Amino acid sequence: MAEPEGGAGVSFDTIEDLQSALDGQDYVCGRALATVAFLSLRLGRPLFLEGEAGTGKTEIAKAIAAALGRRLIRLQCYEGLDASSAVYEWNFAAQMVAIRTAEAAGGAGRQALQAHLFSEDYLIERPLLEAMRPDPAGPPVLLIDEVDRTDEPFEAFLLEALSDFQVTIPELGTIATPEPPIVILTSNRTREVHDALKRRCLYHWVDYPDLDRELAILRARVPEAAETLSREVVAFVQRLRTEDLFKRPGVAETLDWAKCLLALDVIELSPEVIADTLGAILKYQDDIQKLQGSEAKRILDDLRSDALA
Structure with a gap:
């Protein structure tokens, strides 16, 4: 996966700075988790958090986004989630209205109408595409939550999408991000996530606190x-x-x-x-x-x- 120099503009100088920032968001973080989160931000590497439900995996993504003043974009995974649902879909209802309006007005040329219908005016952005758009506040935090609930084909797609931080929409072409988001993946370990995805991340098991x-x-x-x-x-x-x-x-x-x-x-x-x-x-x-x-x-x-x- 991409490793942008400077970790997407993140400015924590030390692990203690990160811990202090998380404390400010009422997230009490142990040294081991703070260290791997710090390295993830500094190196621009995705962070893969695995552990039992309710141990604070999702909350750290929220706390990091708040501490950095970045937007949090959450992709909630579920069984049957596919690439199109995670990236984009077309606004079918609006497209039908545009077609009927064109027909009532005498109709534009078929090719011109088709180009208009499949333009960004009718594009509904889903989390992966949202996270690749430029943001004045800086790259957002992309939380891919409970990735273990998806299936292997989606994992393969995710691996490819996060490798280059770009997606392809057939009607529009390839869309690449100028600056990768901060990516945090979580898993409750309902099944094993493929090693290929884990290898490209920094990994941490989030245990129950003492x-x-x-x-x-x-x-x-x-x-x-x-x-x-x-x-x-x-x-x-x-x-x-x-x-x-x-x-x-x-x-x-x-x-x-x-x-x-x-x-x-x-x-x-x-x-x-x-x-x-x-x-x-x-x-x-x-x-x-x-x-x-x-x-x-x-x-x-x-x-x-x-x-x-």
């Missing part, structure tokens, strides 16, 4: 939560991740749960409160059933015993 960093994240994102409640919430979620669950809660669920508890004016955790709000942190009924009743009380009692020890 207790101290998750507590710092909660303080940054939900500052109105009392310190005692914040510590209990983070400690409980940390312990849940050691249980045999179908889907372990991510940081996103920690934040959601804290907000739910605040909305209920909860001061400290209790088995009853936990039972009533499990749907904020667990998303599968089998997992919720495991934590109902005495199990939630056991975990809470263990945490409080550990805190007193």
